[in-house]
Amino acid sequence: MADQKKLVAEITSMDEDFTQWYTDVVIKAGLIAYSQIKGFMVIKPEGYAIWENIQKHLDARFKAVGVENVYLPMLIPESLLNKEKELVNGFAPEVAWVTSGGSEPLTERYCVRPTSETLFSDFYQQDVHSWRDLPKVYNQWCSVVRWEKETRPFLRSREFLWQEGHTVHATREEAQERTQQMLNVYADFLAEDLAIPVVKGRKTDKEKFAGAEATYTVEALMHDGRALQSGTSHDFGDKFARAYGIQFTGKDNTLEYVYQTSWGMTTRVIGALIMVHGDNSGLVLPPRIAPTQVTIVPIQQRKEGVLEKAYELKDILSNFRVKVDDTDKSPGFKFAEQEMHGIPLRVEIGPRDIENGVCIIARRDTGEKQECAVTELAQTVGALLEQIQKDMLERAKKHLEAHTYTASSSEEFERTFAEKTGFVKAMWCGDKACEEQIKEKYGVTSRCIPFEQETVGSTCVCCGKPAQKMVYWGKAY
Amino acid sequence: MADQKKLVAEITSMDEDFTQWYTDVVIKAGLIAYSQIKGFMVIKPEGYAIWENIQKHLDARFKAVGVENVYLPMLIPESLLNKEKELVNGFAPEVAWVTSGGSEPLTERYCVRPTSETLFSDFYQQDVHSWRDLPKVYNQWCSVVRWEKETRPFLRSREFLWQEGHTVHATREEAQERTQQMLNVYADFLAEDLAIPVVKGRKTDKEKFAGAEATYTVEALMHDGRALQSGTSHDFGDKFARAYGIQFTGKDNTLEYVYQTSWGMTTRVIGALIMVHGDNSGLVLPPRIAPTQVTIVPIQQRKEGVLEKAYELKDILSNFRVKVDDTDKSPGFKFAEQEMHGIPLRVEIGPRDIENGVCIIARRDTGEKQECAVTELAQTVGALLEQIQKDMLERAKKHLEAHTYTASSSEEFERTFAEKTGFVKAMWCGDKACEEQIKEKYGVTSRCIPFEQETVGSTCVCCGKPAQKMVYWGKAY
Numbered sequence: 001m002a003d004q005k006k007l008v009a010e011i012t013s014m015d016e017d018f019t020q021w022y023t024d025v026v027i028k029a030g031l032i033a034y035s036q037i038k039g040f041m042v043i044k045p046e047g048y049a050i051w052e053n054i055q056k057h058l059d060a061r062f063k064a065v066g067v068e069n070v071y072l073p074m075l076i077p078e079s080l081l082n083k084e085k086e087l088v089n090g091f092a093p094e095v096a097w098v099t100s101g102g103s104e105p106l107t108e109r110y111c112v113r114p115t116s117e118t119l120f121s122d123f124y125q126q127d128v129h130s131w132r133d134l135p136k137v138y139n140q141w142c143s144v145v146r147w148e149k150e151t152r153p154f155l156r157s158r159e160f161l162w163q164e165g166h167t168v169h170a171t172r173e174e175a176q177e178r179t180q181q182m183l184n185v186y187a188d189f190l191a192e193d194l195a196i197p198v199v200k201g202r203k204t205d206k207e208k209f210a211g212a213e214a215t216y217t218v219e220a221l222m223h224d225g226r227a228l229q230s231g232t233s234h235d236f237g238d239k240f241a242r243a244y245g246i247q248f249t250g251k252d253n254t255l256e257y258v259y260q261t262s263w264g265m266t267t268r269v270i271g272a273l274i275m276v277h278g279d280n281s282g283l284v285l286p287p288r289i290a291p292t293q294v295t296i297v298p299i300q301q302r303k304e305g306v307l308e309k310a311y312e313l314k315d316i317l318s319n320f321r322v323k324v325d326d327t328d329k330s331p332g333f334k335f336a337e338q339e340m341h342g343i344p345l346r347v348e349i350g351p352r353d354i355e356n357g358v359c360i361i362a363r364r365d366t367g368e369k370q371e372c373a374v375t376e377l378a379q380t381v382g383a384l385l386e387q388i389q390k391d392m393l394e395r396a397k398k399h400l401e402a403h404t405y406t407a408s409s410s411e412e413f414e415r416t417f418a419e420k421t422g423f424v425k426a427m428w429c430g431d432k433a434c435e436e437q438i439k440e441k442y443g444v445t446s447r448c449i450p451f452e453q454e455t456v457g458s459t460c461v462c463c464g465k466p467a468q469k470m471v472y473w474g475k476a477y
Numbered sequence: 478m479a480d481q482k483k484l485v486a487e488i489t490s491m492d493e494d495f496t497q498w499y500t501d502v503v504i505k506a507g508l509i510a511y512s513q514i515k516g517f518m519v520i521k522p523e524g525y526a527i528w529e530n531i532q533k534h535l536d537a538r539f540k541a542v543g544v545e546n547v548y549l550p551m552l553i554p555e556s557l558l559n560k561e562k563e564l565v566n567g568f569a570p571e572v573a574w575v576t577s578g579g580s581e582p583l584t585e586r587y588c589v590r591p592t593s594e595t596l597f598s599d600f601y602q603q604d605v606h607s608w609r610d611l612p613k614v615y616n617q618w619c620s621v622v623r624w625e626k627e628t629r630p631f632l633r634s635r636e637f638l639w640q641e642g643h644t645v646h647a648t649r650e651e652a653q654e655r656t657q658q659m660l661n662v663y664a665d666f667l668a669e670d671l672a673i674p675v676v677k678g679r680k681t682d683k684e685k686f687a688g689a690e691a692t693y694t695v696e697a698l699m700h701d702g703r704a705l706q707s708g709t710s711h712d713f714g715d716k717f718a719r720a721y722g723i724q725f726t727g728k729d730n731t732l733e734y735v736y737q738t739s740w741g742m743t744t745r746v747i748g749a750l751i752m753v754h755g756d757n758s759g760l761v762l763p764p765r766i767a768p769t770q771v772t773i774v775p776i777q778q779r780k781e782g783v784l785e786k787a788y789e790l791k792d793i794l795s796n797f798r799v800k801v802d803d804t805d806k807s808p809g810f811k812f813a814e815q816e817m818h819g820i821p822l823r824v825e826i827g828p829r830d831i832e833n834g835v836c837i838i839a840r841r842d843t844g845e846k847q848e849c850a851v852t853e854l855a856q857t858v859g860a861l862l863e864q865i866q867k868d869m870l871e872r873a874k875k876h877l878e879a880h881t882y883t884a885s886s887s888e889e890f891e892r893t894f895a896e897k898t899g900f901v902k903a904m905w906c907g908d909k910a911c912e913e914q915i916k917e918k919y920g921v922t923s924r925c926i927p928f929e930q931e932t933v934g935s936t937c938v939c940c941g942k943p944a945q946k947m948v949y950w951g952k953a954y
Contacts, residue, residue, distance in 0.1 A: 071620075
């Protein structure tokens with residue numbers, strides 16, 4: 001087991017230094033490599049395969065609710081971006097500008113899209129004419145660039161991959177419904193596919209997206225008690241429609257403005273996967289999203305019949321995503337690698353097992369091992385993968401509950417954040433000034449005004465005035 | 478049928494003006510919209526769904542031959558691009574430069590990737606250490622930017638979507654084999670999924686990719702007799718490895734350079750799909766790639782039971798990609814739309830058909846109609862879709878053969894290009910000067926030196942000197 005220790009020893013313990021643990025996992029599990037430009041990462045096969053599975057599952061959920069995929073240009077003319085002042089103020093400080101093309105300077109600067117509200121608005125302005133053209137429920141999978149100062153792989157990078165949905169509707173109500181519907185798609189996807197439970201709610205005006213009337217969010221809690229905004233859905237009302245002149249002829253023949261929404265989820269959720277489920281041996285991936293679900297490790301593989309049996313087990317498990325590790329590394333090294341990569345199940349098969357018609361199955365999430373008759377392998381693996389998916393969600397739920405606190409006074413609020421890291425539920429007066437003061441004092445932000453409101457006090461934990469809403473507060477990534 | 482005529486009348490006839498016909502189809506079939514920046518297009522749902530199916534089929538073929546997907550940065554530092562002089566000379570005049578990020582000017586310009594050989598080389602230089610790390614067979618699906626002067630949707634755009642594969646190998650032979658293998662993947666994909674037959678061959682030195690030792694190509698022939706390069710595969714030998722210092726420790730413990738390949742296919746093939754199969758009523762899509770395979774058109778849909786029956790037929794056809802056109806448009810208009818969008822089959826169902834337990838099936842490719850018992854519908858549709866896929870390939874093959882000519886003398890060569898448009902097979906001495914002269918004189922280029930060589934003469938059709946190779950010549954897009 002010397003090999004195994006050596007490999008595992010290379011990861012910093014998460015209790016010792018969570019930030020370093022995260023970086024170690026991202027690199028050692030082979031998810032990314034750094035490029036020459038700060039904040040631009042290479043997503044390696046192991047990382048990209050996770051993204052492909054995320055795309056597959058999320059895209060299927062989109063299509064089930066009538067979303068159609070499109071592709072819009074990567075560049076935005078400065079004049080187009082300028083049309084929506086609020087949005088520009090939001091993104092202007094962090095865009096990359098293209099100033100020459102084909103050895104000639106451009107007459108107008110183009111920015112690399114940081115998000116595509118302006119482009120979709122410009123497109124819809126030309127494409128929508130009549131109420132018959134509505135709604136349009138479009139989405140694109142692409143990369144975007146935001147010139148962040150501080151960068152961390154997946155969590156905050158200058159270039160990242162995402163999907164951005166942009167829809168136009170005939171009525172305000174329909175746009176509002178779509179905003180909520182897509183938030184629910186995100187919440188279901190996170191819970192059911194990524195085993196990540198979330199708090200659903202509305203962002204305060206201070207935290208909402210530039211240009212939106214309302215921003216809704218799904219907030220997840222990482223292992224270290226910090227929050228990660230994992231997906232957002234924006235209701236724009238007719239704001240963009242008015243700025244970009246997106247009008248349609250209604251059934252009664254009058255000219256009306258459309259109502260718009262947008263919603264996005266990014267490669268950031270890979271960061272959430274790591275920080276919600278990972279442990280000191282590396283990644284722990286939920287079976288639904290794991291690129292490889294089962295690794296078969298032959299023991300004493302040079303002995304006659306062992307490798308053949310390993311391939312036979314692979315055939316038996318052909319309904320799953322299975323690999324045989326037939327490299328010349330030691331079994332201990334292979335175990336450590338399977339753990340580092342977060343592969344949900346490991347099947348061990350050696351000469352003695354073959355004699356007895358059995359193999360050993362080890363769970364990545366709990367470390368539990370069990371003997372299994374080869375004749376029952378496929379059925380057992382299927383049941384175990386389902387069980388792991390469920391257990392991972394349950395454990396994450398328990399962690400979320402255990403790290404969600406309540407504070408009914410400013411003293412309790414202060415003490416809780418001094419002693420704990422997690423979500424703190426506390427009342428708020430609705431005043432932006434209090435949010436700013438809380439941020440300055442405790443370094444925490446309002447994560448959301450949850451849909452499920454509770455009364456955990458009667459006065460604002462900042463100013464003591466009568467409270468309007470219960471808010472989830474926390475330190476965020 | 479007035480509606481139908483009206484809609485169809487909006488497309489220019491392909492015999493009258495092929496270029497305008499192409500533009501009309503691209504727009505009227507709803508594949509793209511123009512954006513504010515020349516050469517940057519919006520790919521609309523109808524167009525993007527074709528690309529998604531292309532991705533699905535091609536990616537499955539890649540994975541079957543061991544390709545792994547990754548994602549590399551969108552931007553390339555100028556200093557990195559400069560390392561490979563030949564490549565720079567190839568792309569420098571047509572890149573877009575980012576000069577500021579986050580309101581600050583950059584200390585070094587970054588170009589938006591026109592292709593990613595440099596980035597992959599930089600990555601492999603860090604990632605490859607030992608013979609155990611080889612081969613690496615990576616691919617990415619992304620968008621690239623090339624600042625073309627003349628642009629046309631799909632065929633030549635400043636931004637386009639593609640896949641680019643980049644591999645590193647321990648030996649020259651293995652890289653050569655991979656180059657050929659991927660060319661065959663393209664040829665098979667084009668023939669079997671897109672029903673587009675191709676000529677496979679090697680590019681002359683004049684036409685090869687900047688920096689490559691050899692470029693292989695699959696060349697397709699459009700309906701108007703012009704050629705379209707539909708996919709290329711490059712063998713770089715150890716050229717990039719030497720420029721970027723990509724070395725590995727071999728089994729014998731010596732330091733060696735890797736051998737590299739790259740291969741790409743782009744949204745251009747959508748242009749090929751249109752120009753190989755389309756007709757004066759619009760698109761004609763091969764069933765395997767068609768986003769919708771069957772449109773069901775209810776006749777007299779307001780009569781009781783008609784719409785219900787149409788939905789029932791949809792359920793019967795649930796193994797296929799089926800839509801019911803239940804809009805309030807006239808049947809004639811719906812027929813014309815189904816034809817414009819190239820949907821392979823149309824099923825018509827009206828009150829009299831319901832009485833008789835039948836429906837009408839119309840083929841998009843031939844216009845043939847047949848009556849079909851509802852009880853046999855699923856089976857008949859399945860068989861027809863397979864038949865259409867085969868017939869489309871056969872027709873395209875016949876067109877390719879009928880428009881491939883042979884010229885054994887310079888007189889015959891000149892006469893053929895004066896009278897015909899298509900491929901001309903003719904002998905060549907191997908001299909670049911002759912290629913240049915032929916291009917200047919007749920406006921045609923060498924498309925490839927086909928793998929299947931024939932002797933169609935003994936002397937070069939340009940200079941009359943002894944011939945080295947038989948070459949396919951043609952006017953290209």
